[in-house]
Amino acid sequence: MRIFSGIQPTGAKHLGNYAGGFRQYVESQERGDAFFCVVDLHSITVDYDPAGLRERTLSLAAMLFAAGLDPERSTVFVQSHVPAHAEAAWLLSAVTSYGQLGRMTQFKDKAAQRDFVPAGLFTYPLLMAGDILLYRTDAVPIGDDQRQHLELARDVAARFNARFGELFRVPEGIYPAVGARLMDLQEPTRKMSTTGGTPQGTVLLLDPPETIRRKIRSAVTDSGSEIRRGADKAGIANLIDIMSVATGEAPEWIERRYDGGGYGRFKRDVAEAVIALLEPFQAQYAEFRSDPGELQRLLAVGGEKARTASAPTRARMYELMGFVAPIGALKEPSKRNVQSIRNC
Ligand code: LTN
DSSP states (O other), rough: OOEEEEEESSSOBBHIIIIIIIIHHHHHTTTSSEEEEOOOTTTGOOOOOOHHHHHHHHHHHHHHHHHOOOOSSSSEEEEOTHHHHHHHHHHHHGOHHHHHHHHHHHHHHHHHHSOOOOOOHHHHHHHHHHHTTTOOSSSEEOOOGGHHHHHHHHHHHHHHHHOSSSOOOOOEOOOOOTSOOBOOSSTTTTBBTTTSSSTTOOOBBBBBHHHHHHHHHHHHHHSSSSOOOTTTOOHHHHHEEEEEHHOOOOOOHHHTTTTOHHHHHHHHHHHHHHHHHHHHHHHHHHHHOOHHHHHHHEEEEEEEHHHHHHHHHHHHHHTTOOOOOGGGSSHHHHHHHHHHHOOO
């Protein structure tokens, strides 16, 4: 089974990214032939700082390896290292309508927030469709917020197949289970996020232990004292979910274990569990960052694998759409072709 997912090198990564993203990726690499792409081309669709892009890209790549993606088993690569992604986005624009792109809620929300609306914000879902379709992907582990984009990729695949000939597989989304979505510690009705949440309520994957203790200690709870999920208990329910992510224990067991335990001790234990989860991750991360040459070499290997894997689909897209193949791309050059190369 072919698996593909993309992660944007924007914003500091946090515990919510780990719970709803990295964790799934590491699991999914056991289930098939997996591709994980640092989607740097996507990250220029909103205001960004060119000087920081390189650092964010390398940092995210190091995090993916640190989280347990195995470069021997999975293909971890940088989107801009595989030019076929940008090409596919352009070609797919022929089978996508303006109206379809305009219905994307992420586009509408983000466009409403700024004066200058980059064209890339509008065509973003095409780049994403290209990412997925180029690898003839079966399954896409992805966040709930990306459902509409994945539906569009499926529609685009089907329209291409009907218009130009069967080429693409129509991919399925794999969405995180309920509970995999962590909420902000200060405002537990909003999801944990570096853009939409609060800084105090967001545990960053690179936070030192003292910061993690402080953030969890000051998490909003309720005036009761019972450690269980329930109405008006969004804060405690979130801490239970965090504990579950950190230890792998089911929420019901956590409720049972802390029955009558009190919030203070529970919070202390949650903080220590998160620290224990992140310690090996942070150590691995530091190791990857201490050797930039090795990190770049791993990404070069991933890029090469991704170019090779996507090349046949890319070539077939051009061919089915009626483009003249460049001479170098012909498998067996005819005499006349060889002649014309000599003549020029
Ligand atoms: N849009 C996604 C990132 C993304 C992606 C992809 C995810 C880009 N290309 C391909 C899955 C497959 C996001 O913002 N999370």
